[in-house]
Amino acid sequence: MARGYPGYDVLAKWRTPSFDEKTREVVRRRIAQPPPRRFFTGPEQQLVEAIVARLIPQPDRAEPIPLAAMLDAFMADGRGQGYRNEAMPPLEQAWRLGLAAIEAEARTRFGRSFAEAAPEDQDAVLRAVQSGEVDRAAWRSMDPASFFREALLKITAGLYYAHPAAWSEIGFGGPASPRGYVRLGLDESDPWEAREAAP
Amino acid sequence: MTPETPRAGDGRAPDVFTPGGFVPMTGFPEREPVDFAIVGAGAGGATLAAKLAEAGFSVVVFDAGPFWRPLDEFASDELEQQKLYWTDPRITGGDDPIALGGNNSGRGVGGSTIHFSMISLRFRPEWFKARSRLGYAVDWPISYEEIRPYYAEAEQALKVAGPVRYPWGPLRGPYPYRPHEVNAPGLVLGRGAEKLGVKWCATPLATVSAPRGKSPPCVYRGFCNFGCSTNAKQSALVVWIPRALKAGAEVRDMAMVTRIEIDRDGLASGVHYVREGESRFQRARNVVVAGYAIETPRLLLNSACPQFPDGLANASGLVGTHLMTHASPGVWATFEEEIRWYKGPPNMAVCEHWNYADEGKDFAGGYAFMSQGPLPMAWAQTVATSRGLWGPALRQQMLRYNHTAGFAPVAETEPRPQNRVELAEETDAYGLKIPKVVFGYSGNDRALQRHSLRFMSEMLEAAGGRDLWTSTDTSHLLGTCRMGDDPRTSVVNADGRTWDIANLWICDGSLFPTSGGVNPSLTIQALACRIGERIKTLARRGELACAP
Numbered sequence: 001m002a003r004g005y006p007g008y009d010v011l012a013k014w015r016t017p018s019f020d021e022k023t024r025e026v027v028r029r030r031i032a033q034p035p036p037r038r039f040f041t042g043p044e045q046q047l048v049e050a051i052v053a054r055l056i057p058q059p060d061r062a063e064p065i066p067l068a069a070m071l072d073a074f075m076a077d078g079r080g081q082g083y084r085n086e087a088m089p090p091l092e093q094a095w096r097l098g099l100a101a102i103e104a105e106a107r108t109r110f111g112r113s114f115a116e117a118a119p120e121d122q123d124a125v126l127r128a129v130q131s132g133e134v135d136r137a138a139w140r141s142m143d144p145a146s147f148f149r150e151a152l153l154k155i156t157a158g159l160y161y162a163h164p165a166a167w168s169e170i171g172f173g174g175p176a177s178p179r180g181y182v183r184l185g186l187d188e189s190d191p192w193e194a195r196e197a198a199p
Numbered sequence: 200m201t202p203e204t205p206r207a208g209d210g211r212a213p214d215v216f217t218p219g220g221f222v223p224m225t226g227f228p229e230r231e232p233v234d235f236a237i238v239g240a241g242a243g244g245a246t247l248a249a250k251l252a253e254a255g256f257s258v259v260v261f262d263a264g265p266f267w268r269p270l271d272e273f274a275s276d277e278l279e280q281q282k283l284y285w286t287d288p289r290i291t292g293g294d295d296p297i298a299l300g301g302n303n304s305g306r307g308v309g310g311s312t313i314h315f316s317m318i319s320l321r322f323r324p325e326w327f328k329a330r331s332r333l334g335y336a337v338d339w340p341i342s343y344e345e346i347r348p349y350y351a352e353a354e355q356a357l358k359v360a361g362p363v364r365y366p367w368g369p370l371r372g373p374y375p376y377r378p379h380e381v382n383a384p385g386l387v388l389g390r391g392a393e394k395l396g397v398k399w400c401a402t403p404l405a406t407v408s409a410p411r412g413k414s415p416p417c418v419y420r421g422f423c424n425f426g427c428s429t430n431a432k433q434s435a436l437v438v439w440i441p442r443a444l445k446a447g448a449e450v451r452d453m454a455m456v457t458r459i460e461i462d463r464d465g466l467a468s469g470v471h472y473v474r475e476g477e478s479r480f481q482r483a484r485n486v487v488v489a490g491y492a493i494e495t496p497r498l499l500l501n502s503a504c505p506q507f508p509d510g511l512a513n514a515s516g517l518v519g520t521h522l523m524t525h526a527s528p529g530v531w532a533t534f535e536e537e538i539r540w541y542k543g544p545p546n547m548a549v550c551e552h553w554n555y556a557d558e559g560k561d562f563a564g565g566y567a568f569m570s571q572g573p574l575p576m577a578w579a580q581t582v583a584t585s586r587g588l589w590g591p592a593l594r595q596q597m598l599r600y601n602h603t604a605g606f607a608p609v610a611e612t613e614p615r616p617q618n619r620v621e622l623a624e625e626t627d628a629y630g631l632k633i634p635k636v637v638f639g640y641s642g643n644d645r646a647l648q649r650h651s652l653r654f655m656s657e658m659l660e661a662a663g664g665r666d667l668w669t670s671t672d673t674s675h676l677l678g679t680c681r682m683g684d685d686p687r688t689s690v691v692n693a694d695g696r697t698w699d700i701a702n703l704w705i706c707d708g709s710l711f712p713t714s715g716g717v718n719p720s721l722t723i724q725a726l727a728c729r730i731g732e733r734i735k736t737l738a739r740r741g742e743l744a745c746a747p
Contacts, residue, residue: 026274082300086292161579162278175275180418184382
């Protein structure tokens with residue numbers, strides 16, 4: 001189990017009937033050079049880079065999925081999730097408040113910024129936010145654990161697995177229109193699907 | 200053309216079956232009253248629009264979102280297709296806040312049927328008389344016998360693909376189209392069900408298993424919850440809207456209805472709406488609200504006027520109350536075999552055992568459960584938020600994607616007055632008060648979910664799953680304008696006609712007095728077919744403000 005799919009690349013199907021023109025257009029945008037920063041401030045962006053490097057570390061990738069840039073684009077587009085919990089400020093404010101509070105927590109604990117802290121110290125801060133065991137003053141009325149789960153982790157994880165490189169990593173078939181699939185049963189796969197590494 | 204520019208108008212509407220194509224469309228002047236102005240083009244509104252236009256009424260149907268051309272505009276991509284959801288600001292709260300957005304909304308012609316799972320199940324007959332027959336919740340003002348022909352009509356209209364013999368409920372004929380071949384996650388359910396000695400079957404689905412008109416058979420691409428790019432899915436956009444247009448209805452897309460106008464006699468006289476930044480007014484002899492369980496009560500409440508200071512159709516004080524959802528706690532496990540659950544419709548096998556069994560329950564109500572097939576983005580979010588995984592642990596768990604299978608129920612919740620939609624003080628881009636949704640589970644709701652988790656876990660293990668874990672979620676929104684026999688305890692009568700305003704109607708999931716343990720879309724469409732027939736009858740008898 002969990003053996004991975006070496007050599008599998010969803011994008012190798014680009015010119016096959018698994019990709020239609022609309023999907024090519026969307027995926028082309030996704031993998032292009034990230035757009036210039038629009039939502040986060042410079043210092044916020046640095047902090048986001050450091051946080052996402054711990055949430056989804058990519059030491060195995062020569063070209064990491066540009067998660068911080070994807071987050072910036074997601075927030076700048078302002079599409080959001082269609083609702084907010086009554087205990088949370090609007091998403092944009094939640095992010096700014098949460099980032100400032102994470103930075104404050106790092107400074108209180110280690111006397112240095114989150115981005116400059118050692119990776120294990122960064123993880124300690126993030127675990128504290130996840131469990132709500134942080135200095136609440138910097139969080140005002142926002143619940144740190146809810147922010148961590150519903151905004152920080154949920155959106156970051158979603159965006160990582162919205163990237164073709166992550167699709168290839170987990171052996172997902174990827175775009176599938178108009179061809180779709182023929183073999184649907186247990187241990188069945190079509191020739192255009194990923195092969196799992198031998199045990 | 201951006202998605203936010205109206206596509207329907209000037210005598211034509213997008214042809215969903217032809218890239219870049221158009222079909223002719225009637226245009227009605229705003230100053231002449233149309234027979235029916237319908238607000239919302241989803242499972243309720245689109246169905247009723249087709250039925251009323253085919254009966255000869257003049258109909259304009261409004262939708263706040265775009266008139267999509269699936270062949271041109273639906274990508275095989277989860278993130279891009281978030282554009283199908285209603286993402287205007289909403290607040291969710293209460294003891295168990297419901298996740299809104301993608302879970303239970305649609306913005307665009309076709310409504311949430313654009314991205315629904317296509318599961319097309321009838322209610323258990325006794326649920327229409329839940330109080331008298333089963334001893335819980337309330338009775339509907341109609342019986343199963345009254346809605347049965349309309350279930351058959353809706354199943355035919357959608358060419359539902361399902362088994363020859365459906366294993367639960369009263370004897371019924373075969374489904375219009377043969378069942379789909381069950382995929383691996385569905386076979387896992389089947390294997391577990393057989394070990395436990397309960398029945399299971401291929402889920403009746405509204406995606407065609409053989410060619411149907413201009414719809415090709417399903418190719419099992421697996422992006423059903425993100426819009427069908429081939430038109431195999433029998434959504435309201437593909438089924439009812441073309442019928443409505445052909446029969447002479449007009450569809451106005453990108454048209455947000457902001458208020459229902461009430462005349463001096465206390466009757467509805469039309470709808471105010473915003474299109475291309477302009478405030479407009481359409482006169483109408485009847486107004487139908489079909490905006491689903493949040494926007495429907497919101498529009499009624501936001502339309503408060505001197506005659507109706509507490510909102511329209513709200514003399515009972517019940518508008519917005521008795522909101523129900525379906526709980527869908529998931530159970531997940533790892534399998535030795537490759538499952539590859541991204542292939543095929545996401546819910547290809549179903550078990551309705553606990554909808555029909557009355558013994559061995561420590562709760563009232565029921566639940567169906569289905570095999571699942573989440574795509575990577577949604578799945579990563581479930582894994583991360585339910586288990587709190589991040590760092591290498593998250594990527595490691597996600598590597599099991601192709602070896603994971605699981606079940607989730609459509610778990611009934613009780614109608615309770617404190618669960619509701621109300622107006623917040625905050626306003627949106629139209630200057631309208633935004634909705635606030637308040638929800639909490641009852642003790643019975645929780646007992647039902649515990650039971651479902653126990654039973655599904657047992658089945659998943661019997662099927663060979665290991666390392667089981669669970670998640671929480673919800674789907675569907677129902678109630679908030681319940682139908683009934685008594686103006687003191689309901690908002691509308693059995694025909695969807697509001698008790699307080701004789702030419703104001705409601706036709707969507709907000710009518711449901713109880714939620715049942717199955718997906719609601721087929722019942723919404725059956726109700727719309729019935730309401731269409733009833734309106735025809737009432738018009739013939741001279742009991743409407745118009746005649747066809």
